[in-house]
Amino acid sequence: MGDEKRAGAQAEKSRTRREQILDAAFNTFARRGYRDTAMDEIAAAAETSKGGVYFHFATKEAIFRELMRSTADRLAAKVDRAVAAEIDPIAKADAALRTVFATFAGHRTMARLLFLDALGAGRAFNDETNALHERFALMIAGYLDQAVAEGAIPPLDTRLTGVAWFGALNEVVARWLMADEPGRLEETYPPLRALLLRSAGVPEARIATTGAAR
Amino acid sequence: MGDEKRAGAQAEKSRTRREQILDAAFNTFARRGYRDTAMDEIAAAAETSKGGVYFHFATKEAIFRELMRSTADRLAAKVDRAVAAEIDPIAKADAALRTVFATFAGHRTMARLLFLDALGAGRAFNDETNALHERFALMIAGYLDQAVAEGAIPPLDTRLTGVAWFGALNEVVARWLMADEPGRLEETYPPLRALLLRSAGVPEARIATTGAAR
Amino acid sequence: MGDEKRAGAQAEKSRTRREQILDAAFNTFARRGYRDTAMDEIAAAAETSKGGVYFHFATKEAIFRELMRSTADRLAAKVDRAVAAEIDPIAKADAALRTVFATFAGHRTMARLLFLDALGAGRAFNDETNALHERFALMIAGYLDQAVAEGAIPPLDTRLTGVAWFGALNEVVARWLMADEPGRLEETYPPLRALLLRSAGVPEARIATTGAAR
Amino acid sequence: MGDEKRAGAQAEKSRTRREQILDAAFNTFARRGYRDTAMDEIAAAAETSKGGVYFHFATKEAIFRELMRSTADRLAAKVDRAVAAEIDPIAKADAALRTVFATFAGHRTMARLLFLDALGAGRAFNDETNALHERFALMIAGYLDQAVAEGAIPPLDTRLTGVAWFGALNEVVARWLMADEPGRLEETYPPLRALLLRSAGVPEARIATTGAAR
DNA sequence: AATGAATGAGGCTTCATTCAT
DNA sequence: GATGAATGAAGCCTCATTCAT
Known part of the structure; x- marks a missing residue:
């Protein structure tokens, strides 16, 4: 014993x-x-x-990779949970974006690690970064595909849209990370959300509504 | 003599x-x-x-800064020229995006320098990178402001939209830079353009038209 | 209990x-x-x-010393046994050489340990190595002294001869250890034996004979 | 200017x-x-x-290799010069041995480097050491071949004899290097020389004579 | 203007040894 | 007796920068 x-x-x-x-x-x-x-x-x-x-x-690199992997895993799991709670495809996409956004808002360091250091680590880590961005872009694309399938939005290049959305979100977060006096990141979400949903052809009515519903 | x-x-x-x-x-x-x-x-x-x-x-850093500055200047000048050739505000924004896109498509190394190394250079260059991204985002916001002023698009947070657009464009280019077998970047522009314009509330009719006219 | x-x-x-x-x-x-x-x-x-x-x-060094000692002991015992079986002083010397040779031929790793690592281990082990080489050289010198005493060979510097013999044997074995495609070490013994015996003034007749008798 | x-x-x-x-x-x-x-x-x-x-x-290893090479080169050149001054093949072989011996006697550190460190440097340097020993052994073998050709000594395995001679010489020098109170190495040469020449079948008369002549 | 030898701080990693459990 | 996590002293090498020529 x-x-x-x-x-x-x-x-x-x-x-x-x-x-x-x-x-x-x-x-x-x-x-x-x-x-x-x-x-x-x-x-x-x-x-x-x-x-x-x-x-x-074994190496400094190993620590970094482990960190990237586990952090991304944790975030992805969080997104999955948030998305699973929604039924409407647009709400699902919205939930995914919101979760990432909110997580970064609450964990500035995590965002720094995932989005800044991944590049700062040098070319040797390109694959890692690549995979990470790809992963989130594809996650978004998946929800968009569902939305298209259910007729919630018109057909469009979901792959590209996923990349663009992730890039837009990424940049907004990065600006915030770099800012000398960062405001509250959460406040930026509603207008960004409107922008992105609109870009995918979501009817104006749904945009306002869903946002309010939350 | x-x-x-x-x-x-x-x-x-x-x-x-x-x-x-x-x-x-x-x-x-x-x-x-x-x-x-x-x-x-x-x-x-x-x-x-x-x-x-x-x-x-004087230092390695000085070379890098000089390079960042001059490269960005050159690109900005190119964008300005392209935009000046247009009258319609939406066409102006379109011209700006297209120029950046086309330039990167033709100069892969330039894109690498501006978007990957700028971050990879480390925290010491945050200000530089920040300024660079800010610059392009504001450039876009400026055109959007004009478009709003002329009633071409409904009022919106042009500052945020500039950031988001730049981020979207940025990510698409980055994915391309990282790809093992990069396709032709130019072909990605039309759908991306549609996505971005739509996000700003440009009427569907204008999106298709302007794109075709070019 | x-x-x-x-x-x-x-x-x-x-x-x-x-x-x-x-x-x-x-x-x-x-x-x-x-x-x-x-x-x-x-x-x-x-x-x-x-x-x-x-x-x-207690230490890595202790393991090595123990290994050197026990290995050398084992080899020395083997040599002693082989020598004891002979009566003729020249045959004794021959038996000693042959035993060492045959043992190394059969246990390449032992040779590596005793002759390469002993030096490779660094200056700290000089004494150990010294003692090891001294030991074998003196062993040979002892048999030569007997041979001289019995009049089998003319008087000579047996101490030096022991060292030289051991060195010659050592080098032949080392060349073999280092060789990319080592042949059969045993085949090298007869001519080496002739060389060494001749160097000590053993009559040519005895050299051929004793070698054949074995 | x-x-x-x-x-x-x-x-x-x-x-x-x-x-x-x-x-x-x-x-x-x-x-x-x-x-x-x-x-x-x-x-x-x-x-x-x-x-x-x-x-x-470039590396520590590079320094060592350079040192091994140049030291060996210098010694070999010295030997060549000494040998060239002799006509009689036995005298040539004698000159070679004597030169190496005398050089080591005068430069204890050189001997240390060539014969102890070469092994102490680790397995990675085996090739270097191998080449070095091979070189000297073959040098001796060459002189022996000449002696055989001229009928000065009976036919024998000159390759093996070269190795054995070098080994014997090597060991004598090594014992001297390791000794707590090293005597004068030069004094050891005459008896060693006699031993080696005798091993190659050089007539007893020549052994004494040539040695005295020097 | 240009050269290239020299500097020295600092980085990553290895490994014999210790020690609490 | 045994385990394996922890220690910390070295070790080899890199590289931005300086400086005499």
């Missing part, structure tokens, strides 16, 4: 340390950028030694 | 050398990214010595 | 584990060299943990 | 610095061994900075 307990505690402690490092890296990357973050800094922030970090992660 | 002549030749030669360096840096940054480009590489590509590069530019 | 039994079993298990580690270290050192062998590798090869290795040996 | 002079001085200074580094590395390697020598130490010994060393040599 004692042994099991101890083993469990150990495992949990280890998991904790690993996550301590991940958290520390997350924050440091977000604050200083990938290239400008030294392993020493991560170790210090995680209150460990450099060697300790290397026990859990 | 002889001296002056020599001085003149020297000055011209100097100007030439300076541009040689700028060209070399442009290509190297675009190919390898800001951080992964060493001064040696720039010097080698410019067929000079490292010391020679430092004679013309 | 039960405790004693358990303790005995434990002790035996421990002995086993200790040898597991020694075996693992032997192979790893021979394959990768002393410096390039990490304690992790030894632990992994011994199917233990690093801590387990450190329970049995 | 001034320019040429300056350029020349610069080139010489550069050549000097390069050799400063080589010298420093030579001594440090010989004193502390390859693995235990840090680039910082080499830099310090050369009175330069670490970066300065890296300006002249």
